[in-house]
Amino acid sequence: MAVLSPAEFAQKWMGSSRTERAASQEHFIDLCRMLGVPTPNEADPIGDTYAFEKGAGKTEGGEGFADVWKRGHFAWEYKGKRKNLDTAYSQLLQYREALENPPLLVVCDLDRFRVHTNFTNTPTVVYEFALADLLGDPP
Numbered sequence: 465m466a467v468l469s470p471a472e473f474a475q476k477w478m479g480s481s482r483t484e485r486a487a488s489q490e491h492f493i494d495l496c497r498m499l500g501v502p503t504p505n506e507a508d509p510i511g512d513t514y515a516f517e518k519g520a521g522k523t524e525g526g527e528g529f530a531d532v533w534k535r536g537h538f539a540w541e542y543k544g545k546r547k548n549l550d551t552a553y554s555q556l557l558q559y560r561e562a563l564e565n566p567p568l569l570v571v572c573d574l575d576r577f578r579v580h581t582n583f584t585n586t587p588t589v590v591y592e593f594a595l596a597d598l599l600g601d602p603p
Contacts (some may be wrong), residue, residue: 468498470598477574478595481545484574488542489516491574492532504532520562530559538568547573553580 468476473494480487496503508514518533532540539560541552552571560569560582569580579591 467500468494470498470602471600473498474595474598480574482574484542484544484547487574488531491542491572492516492540504534518563520559522558523561524558528555528559530556530563533563533566535564535566537566538570539563539566540570540572543571543573545574549573549576549578553578556580 476494477487477491493503501507504511504514504516511518513535514533516532518530518539520528520530520533522528530539531542532538539556541556543549543552549571552573553569556569556571560566565582565584567581567583569582571578571580576594577592581589581591
């Protein structure tokens with residue numbers, strides 16, 4: 465498994481002009497490589513507990529897909545660069561119950577990351593960072 469430093473990850477993706485659809489899965493796989501954790505397919509080849517494009521019913525009806533989901537950990541929604549992350553968060557809120565109410569809801573536009581906590585009986589806290597914050601290779 466190739467390992468990327470935070471700075472290498474940031475440099476690669478800061479230069480990308482690809483669309484969400486063309487880039488999101490590779491972006492997430494690179495993020496896994498940077499963190500030294502298995503990708504969805506490495507951890508769960510069947511996709512029962514960790515998957516790309518996890519189907520989910522929406523609270524207002526209909527079906528949709530979370531871009532990445534890991535049972536008991538997070539749901540993740542990508543948008544293209546400089547797109548509205550509030551829209552991505554609203555989308556995740558529509559899926560969260562069908563995704564077993566994960567404790568973290570993450571939205572990302574390939575440059576910016578927002579992590580919304582979703583713990584029971586606690587207020588939501590939002591943590592934000594950008595690729596530029598990774599250029600100095602933080603621990």
